[in-house]
Amino acid sequence: MSNVRVAVRVRPMNQREKEKHSVCVISMSQNKTILQSKAVSPGEVQKAPKEFTFDHCFWSADDSDPDTYAGQEEVFKTLEEGTIENIYQGYNVCIFAYGQTGSGKTYSMMGTDDEPGLIPRFCRALLNRKSEGTVRVELSYMEIYNEKVRDLLDLKKSKKELSVREHNILGPYVEGLSQHAVSTWEDIKLLLLAGNKCRTTAATKMNEESSRSHAIFTLTITQMFPNHESGTSKELHSKFNLVDLAGSEKASKTGAQGKQLVESGNINKSLTSLGRIISSLTECKGSYVSYRESVLTWLLKNSLGGNSKTVMLATISPAEDNYGETHSTLVYAERTRQIVNQAKVNEDTKCKAVATLQEEVQKLKEQLKHAKSQQSPELQSKLKESENLLKQLNLSWEEKLKKTEENAKVMQKYLESMGISVDASGIKCAKEQCCLVNLNPDPESNDYLLYYLTEHNKIGAGSSQDFQLTGPGIEEEHCVITMTPDGDVFLVPNTKAETKVNGALVQERIRLYHEDKINLGLNYSFILNQSKKRQPNSLSENKHEVEMNEMSSDHKNKDESNPKQNPYYLLSGSQDDDTELTKTHINPKKEEISTESRSHDSFSTSSIEKVLAIPQESLLELQQNFTNLVKKLQSKQLITQQDSAGLENTEDMVLKSKTLLTLIAEKGENACTQFLDLLGKGMSIIN
Numbered sequence: 163m164s165n166v167r168v169a170v171r172v173r174p175m176n177q178r179e180k181e182k183h184s185v186c187v188i189s190m191s192q193n194k195t196i197l198q199s200k201a202v203s204p205g206e207v208q209k210a211p212k213e214f215t216f217d218h219c220f221w222s223a224d225d226s227d228p229d230t231y232a233g234q235e236e237v238f239k240t241l242e243e244g245t246i247e248n249i250y251q252g253y254n255v256c257i258f259a260y261g262q263t264g265s266g267k268t269y270s271m272m273g274t275d276d277e278p279g280l281i282p283r284f285c286r287a288l289l290n291r292k293s294e295g296t297v298r299v300e301l302s303y304m305e306i307y308n309e310k311v312r313d314l315l316d317l318k319k320s321k322k323e324l325s326v327r328e329h330n331i332l333g334p335y336v337e338g339l340s341q342h343a344v345s346t347w348e349d350i351k352l353l354l355l356a357g358n359k360c361r362t363t364a365a366t367k368m369n370e371e372s373s374r375s376h377a378i379f380t381l382t383i384t385q386m387f388p389n390h391e392s393g394t395s396k397e398l399h400s401k402f403n404l405v406d407l408a409g410s411e412k413a414s415k416t417g418a419q420g421k422q423l424v425e426s427g428n429i430n431k432s433l434t435s436l437g438r439i440i441s442s443l444t445e446c447k448g449s450y451v452s453y454r455e456s457v458l459t460w461l462l463k464n465s466l467g468g469n470s471k472t473v474m475l476a477t478i479s480p481a482e483d484n485y486g487e488t489h490s491t492l493v494y495a496e497r498t499r500q501i502v503n504q505a506k507v508n509e510d511t512k513c514k515a516v517a518t519l520q521e522e523v524q525k526l527k528e529q530l531k532h533a534k535s536q537q538s539p540e541l542q543s544k545l546k547e548s549e550n551l552l553k554q555l556n557l558s559w560e561e562k563l564k565k566t567e568e569n570a571k572v573m574q575k576y577l578e579s580m581g582i583s584v585d586a587s588g589i590k591c592a593k594e595q596c597c598l599v600n601l602n603p604d605p606e607s608n609d610y611l612l613y614y615l616t617e618h619n620k621i622g623a624g625s626s627q628d629f630q631l632t633g634p635g636i637e638e639e640h641c642v643i644t645m646t647p648d649g650d651v652f653l654v655p656n657t658k659a660e661t662k663v664n665g666a667l668v669q670e671r672i673r674l675y676h677e678d679k680i681n682l683g684l685n686y687s688f689i690l691n692q693s694k695k696r697q698p699n700s701l702s703e704n705k706h707e708v709e710m711n712e713m714s715s716d717h718k719n720k721d722e723s724n725p726k727q728n729p730y731y732l733l734s735g736s737q738d739d740d741t742e743l744t745k746t747h748i749n750p751k752k753e754e755i756s757t758e759s760r761s762h763d764s765f766s767t768s769s770i771e772k773v774l775a776i777p778q779e780s781l782l783e784l785q786q787n788f789t790n791l792v793k794k795l796q797s798k799q800l801i802t803q804q805d806s807a808g809l810e811n812t813e814d815m816v817l818k819s820k821t822l823l824t825l826i827a828e829k830g831e832n833a834c835t836q837f838l839d840l841l842g843k844g845m846s847i848i849n
């Protein structure tokens with residue numbers, strides 16, 4: 163019998179907290195965490211600080227003093243103590259991270275490329291551990307989102323909801339969850355990367371990269387010890403669960419609304435059940451514990467009060483404005499420490515399970531023979547369930563390896579067909595392929611996602627969409643991007659959804675060009691990569707240079723020495739020529755404006771004639787271009803907000819152009835020169 167080991171980790175102040183000059187309310191001394199009470203108004207009595215005792219307290223709030231600072235390595239080393247040993251002795255182990263959104267759960271569990279967290283460190287340590295027996299490691303990775311289980315590693319089935327079942331020897335399990343035989347860190351890394359890319363994330367006001375799902379990463383370790391004298395063999399089995407729970411914060415504080423509020427409700431349903439279970443295990447010992455109340459608690463049944471050695475890592479913010487959440491996390495964590503587990507060595511579990519399953523299958527077949535028709539569907543489904551489990555348990559290691567290999571290929575292809583390219587070394591994109599590059603780094607893997615475009619690409623939050631995005635402002639059917647056989651790309655917005663191209667709101671079908679910046683909802687930003695079409699050959703292909711120049715300077719402002727900061731570097735950083743994307747920005751052909759036309763009168767006449775000659779389909783582009791130009795002129799104070807409002811009210815392009823030219827003319831020679839300069843830079847509505 164052993165208690166759940168509980169560790170608390172306090173993260174550094176984030177930008178928001180620093181800007182607000184938040185006071186640090188956390189201090190740590192050995193295994194004690196002290197929470198100072200909030201500042202009070204004059205006349206009120208300051209409450210005494212609250213003290214909590216844990217097995218480990220990690221001070222990660224400030225790295226200026228290496229003696230007190232606990233980095234990723236220290237957290238791992240402390241929690242690893244005895245853990246790998248326990249796994250190799252045949253015990254189940256579970257480590258779960260609990261805390262409010264943005265408190266550092268994912269950072270602690272997954273970490274970054276430079277600062278790997280517990281999952282990659284444990285995987286490596288586990289593979290490096292020597293054993294006298296033959297060691298087999300299998301891996302699964304799932305997500306619980308809105309009380310639904312999804313396999314993060316079987317992409318063909320990733321949209322399918324999987325069911326939780328329970329076997330009397332094996333305990334709760336997810337039916338049909340893919341198991342991947344792994345032998346090296348590289349095998350695991352690829353699966354981790356792919357799984358993380360599939361994880362659902364939705365931004366909230368508190369933490370834009372907030373993950374709204376619970377993720378369970380499981381390593382199943384089997385050791386075989388053959389006894390050559392007796393011809394028998396012993397098997398030890400252990401399950402190692404690494405769980406990254408969703409944020410425990412209150413929905414109101416994060417600004418969750420609508421669909422997200424439902425998500426929060428369901429996330430909290432799992433967490434509420436978790437809390438209830440922790441209470442019944444600690445306060446009302448002996449009372450019935452309803453693990454099946456939520457998917458999460460059902461799957462973690464063994465980890466809480468059952469057959470597992472469990473560690474809870476509670477993550478907290480140091481800032482005063484998170485006092486309430488921090489306090490409840492600490493209370494929760496202290497209570498969890500009282501849970502007593504009954505871990506036992508799992509010896510020959512598989513053999514026992516196989517034997518009982520075989521018996522069960524026999525019995526069920528017998529029963530089916532004599533069953534009344536109304537009972538048979540239930541019996542049949544039970545039989546199928548047992549047969550499936552038996553089949554999975556009976557697979558040989560070679561078969562498993564082969565399956566894993568096949569699945570890896572399918573997974574890679576499937577991801578590509580979905581528009582996501584996965585490669586352990588970073589992002590790759592076929593030179594000729596047209597794709598959207600997501601400029602928001604993937605929170606789980608720190609790199610960028612590619613969405614390869616096909617003829618017809620539905621984008622939105624709905625399950626029928628080709629590219630599913632979640633987050634504020636994303637509609638069920640947000641927009642459609644189409645591509646003609648010639649590679650011309652068009653965007654058709656849903657007029658109710660917020661879609662911007664190069665900063666301008668789009669309300670009707672619009673053609674897209676190489677390196678156009680597309681904003682969907684509040685948080686998604688994409689760049690169109692259309693390298694095949696990057697050479698401008700039509701009047702409109704030089705239209706975006708001003709934006710491109712702006713973007714280039716935006717990019718320049720980023721830390722170019724760090725390839726992860728800049729998708730262009732990441733894209734071009736590939737060693738492989740075939741899959742390289744260059745970072746060169748388009749350099750559109752500039753049409754020289756003749757010196758004689760540099761008088762606004764002659765310019766305006768010829769310009770309007772050109773506008774009149776423009777075919778209808780180009781007018782839409784023109785309108786878009788016009789909007790961009792107006793914005794630019796506004797920013798240069800060549801026209802006022804009032805002027806541009808007047809322009810917006812005019813539908814007719816010719817009239818619009820005339821008004822604009824008149825407005826510019828009124829500003830005098832300097833304004834005309836600047837205007838022409840802008841036109842010359844590619845913002846022309848008429849050349």
Ligand SMILES: Nc1ncnc2c1ncn2[C@@H]1O[C@H](COP(=O)(O)OP(=O)(O)OP(=O)(O)O)[C@@H](O)[C@H]1O
Pocket residue numbers: 172173174176222261262263264265266267268269270369371372373374407408409410477
């Ligand atoms: N110990 C730490 N040291 C440095 N940075 C940290 C630490 N913990 C968290 N952070 C940073 O704080 C931010 C939020 O952390 P993280 O994403 O891990 O939170 P979370 O608890 O997993 O949130 P969510 O519930 O939304 O998944 C990230 O930018 C992360 O890099």
